[in-house]
Amino acid sequence: MHESNIIRAEGVVIAVLKERLYRVELANGHQFLAFVTARRAAAGDRYEVGQRVMAELSPLDLSKGRLVGRLDASPR
Template sequence: MAKEDLMVLDGTIDEILPDGRFGVTLENTHRIIAYTAGKMRRFRIRSVVGDRVQVEMTPYDLDKGRIIFRERTPGAAPGGPRRGGFRR
């Protein structure tokens, strides 16, 4: 399947499910199950209930999608506290 066939829709996270999945309500009130994209996992971008996200979907399965972008919440700090890494 070519990348041109994917649809990008806006939505809001309304539920956190096990195994790294989220319940997302799209702007057209359709509810889907979505997971985070690999780059979001790699850079440890956390998503919580109420976050506005962009979801990438295929036209063949309109019940599942992939979260590709989380909009920044107003008033939040740009970075946040860094946790200590593994030290010997």
């Protein structure tokens, strides 16, 4: 999918489901499953409940997304 079609949104992690799988909620109440890529996980990216994150979603399937970064400046 072309990058211009990707929806970027800010959300909050509401649940840690597995090692690289999280449930995220957007400001409008929409919840979706979000994953962390293997490269980011290998770099040590871990998220906790309550952390603000930036996610990318496909406009074709809003139930899944990818976490691309942390928005708050809290230490790991």
